[in-house]
Amino acid sequence: MLRKTLAAIAEGCIYQPWRMISQRHSSGASSTVNTLLLRSLKDHYVEVSNMAPPPKVSAPANFTILKGALDSNGPVLKRTYKNEEISISVMRLANLASDEDDDDGRINQLFVHIEVAKPKLDYSMHFLCGLYPDALGIHSVALRPKLSQDGFLFMPNKYSGPLFEHLDEATRDAFHNYIEERGIDENLFPFLQAWLYLKYHRNLMRYFRTVAKFINGSEMSKATYDSAPSAGESMTAKGA
Structure with missing residues (x-):
């Protein structure tokens, strides 16, 4: 590979x-x-x-590729859902943890950051997730300031929410349904994998x-x- x-x-x-x-x-x-x-x-x-x-892998349905994304550390994909602006950034999960790619060198674990923003609000909902060929798992959900124009995520200076694992199962499932309704699921994996290559x-x-x-x-x-x-x-x- x-x-x-x-x-x-x-x-x-x-x-x-x-x-x-x-x-x-x-x-x-x-x-x-x-x-x-x-x-x-x-x-x-x-x-x-x-x-x-x-x-060759096409961008996922309803998403567009941000111009200049290959040469920046900012978001890769964006879409509009009703009155929301959704952006997705990606990196290899191995960049944050141990290298657990397949023996043949395939990137099989991705780390994605999703921002869901609404107009007239200076904060947005941020999801940090692990993305795999057949699944997507949420690591954290937080309310934070909107991304800067260059795509950098500012660290919050006040409480942004509880640990995701501390939420009850029904709430965790509801958050998964929330992002899946916006087209964020394992179907993003083929494009984001090819994009990282x-x-x-x-x-x-x-x-x-x-x-x-x-x-x-x-x-x-x-x-x-x-x-x-x-x-x-x-x-x-x-x-x-």
Whole structure:
């Protein structure tokens, strides 16, 4: 799978060359070291660029992809439900806990943040959930200030609600029904999984190019990097 292969490439590029350089480095060899490193970065960049993208997945029904989402840490999807504005952000659950992806490298656990906002109110309802291929589980529900324009979630400075696990079962079930009525369930998983693969792929390519720019002291020529096609170009998340 894409994530496992990308991670292996990144590991080989980031760690092994530095160990080799530290063994061979001398005061008169900096230009040679830079040349070797730039060549390695370019090779990895091209290799990642030529990788097959994840299967094309359309955005879930009634949701739209936020412009610029791939290059930000803010929400990915949004929709309007009656008089409510709903936004969804996502990251790998493994970023917050241990890496529990499948052995073949698939991302099978996601961490999603849902904001349900209403006009004329300066606070909104925030759900933190674990999303899986066949289920969605709520970790917490809180009333907090609305998201900032850049998508960052402010930490509350006053009481925002009890622990979700302390609520009675009927109330927990009612909250699950509340978000399911708004289209938030396990059917979001295929798109958000593919979107995370694409984001990781793009970030890794940007990393190789930015490091090369730093080593070289200037922007690399388009012939060097931009000629390599991006695997993400064929995914539905165009314009994200």
